[in-house]
Amino acid sequence: MTTELPTTMTGITLPGGSRVDRAEVPVPQPGPGQVLVEVRASSICGSDIRAIYREHLGHGAEAYQGVIAGHEPAGRIVAVGAGVTEHAVGDRVACYHISGCGQCAECRHGYYIGCTSSVRAAYGWQRDGGHAPYLLAQADTCIPLPDELSYADGALASCGFGTAYEGLLRLDLSGRDRLLITGLGPVGLAAGMLAKAMGAGPVVGLDVMPDRVALATELGVIDHGFTVEQTAELDAVTGDGFSAAIDCSGSAPGRHTAIERLATWGRCAFVGEGSTLSLEVSPLLIHKQITLYGSWVTSLRHLQDLLEHLVRWGIRPEQTITHRFGLDDAETAYRLADEGRSGKVCLFPHGTD
Structure with a gap:
């Protein structure tokens, strides 16, 4: 099941040297085991600043591949690929930001962050991330976002929280x-x-x-x-x-x-x-x-637990956001985040949440 979608979109890339670029790319179509997420919030992580925005420092897990940036996305599913049964169009989700092989010991424990396979890929690092209107995601990295939480809450929970x-x-x-x-x-x-x-x-x-x-x-x-x-x-x-x-x-x-x-x-x-x-x-x-x-990020299970706890505890992660921007102002957003004086800086590809 799909909905009416544009054919192209503009995403944000980080070439290094404290610069922000834009790339015109096709809106992807989900294949087997994948979903297309309409990104409603995509926050900026300190790791983006340290290892990508200033200069490309990484090797292995931190090797930036020139993809659309942003590894803290949340949004609404607008299309699903073949074989996806756990999610449907209209579902609100936060995205665990690494896709793994699903077979190694770390993946089997839900710690895709520690996946030892060559197919491991992090959104915004080795595969396109959330700084664009749409994100092609593996269905098993999408965690249901409770109605009591905003998309910004979900984005912040997906990595920082x-x-x-x-x-x-x-x-x-x-x-x-x-x-x-x-x-x-x-x-x-x-x-x-x-x-x-x-x-x-x-x-x-x-x-x-x-x-x-x-x-x-x-x-x-x-x-x-x-x-x-x-x-x-x-x-x-x-x-x-x-x-x-x-x-x-x-x-x-x-x-x-x-x-x-x-x-x-x-x-x-x-x-x-x-x-x-x-x-x-x-x-x-x-x-x-x-x-x-x-301690390196979190697991799929613990992220799902956290989202449930946030509701029970009455915690709203978006309270830590001090600056909100659309994609057109991504340069300003990254510059502010790089200064290290603010709270969370968040991009909203479809307007503020």
Whole structure:
């Protein structure tokens, strides 16, 4: 079953060098096991900025192939291919942003992000993504979007909120925990919102940008917020240390602080990509009996769980959006996201949601 569709569309590509280009491409038709999604929201991820927009850094999983950008899409299914029975035209969906082989161990556990096959392809990296009016998606990467959530909520959940949620799950976060978040960009904001819903407190946030600390405080996603210069103020709330920490900064200083501020037997999750880390292992890890987790995005099952929890918890991810643009203003959108001072920046190919 299909609906009346245009034959061509304009999508956004990222050639590197902090530039944004446009490509005129055919509107794709879904083949077996595929659906065509009318993209209603497509947000910009920090990984897009770090590894594609500025320069093409990636190899393997981060190898950008000149495709239409955008790996955080949500929208409405407008056509389905042969053999698709779990979705129908009109369904609202968020898109898990990696398609995998479906056969390797990671895929069988729902972690398409860790697929070991050569056919693995991420939307916006190795296959066309959501910065266009329509997205050709594998049906098994589409997760039903509850009616209580907007398309923007779904887009933000598909990567940023999913990444934060997975990290908090690794920490087994609960009301027993005092949590430190290093890095208050969009993923840090998501971590704060989710951590408070999971019962943690106090939730303390740290960032190099005063604007981001102010936004996190204004949104109420943290109980205390500090810039890195406010060492004395942070000392006052650290006490004997945090039982849990999550680094969303992807920076060496942020990671070091997250570990350094942990109490004995503390747990820490790294979700921010890039950079390096150097530390004194004995006093900071071994002698404090620290558990350190690396967490990469999330799984299909956990993304579906998260969407259901967002409704139950009354959380709206789109509250972290500070700037909304159409595709015609993609250059401005990426420039703002690159400045690192805003909350989430989101594109709306068919007008604001």
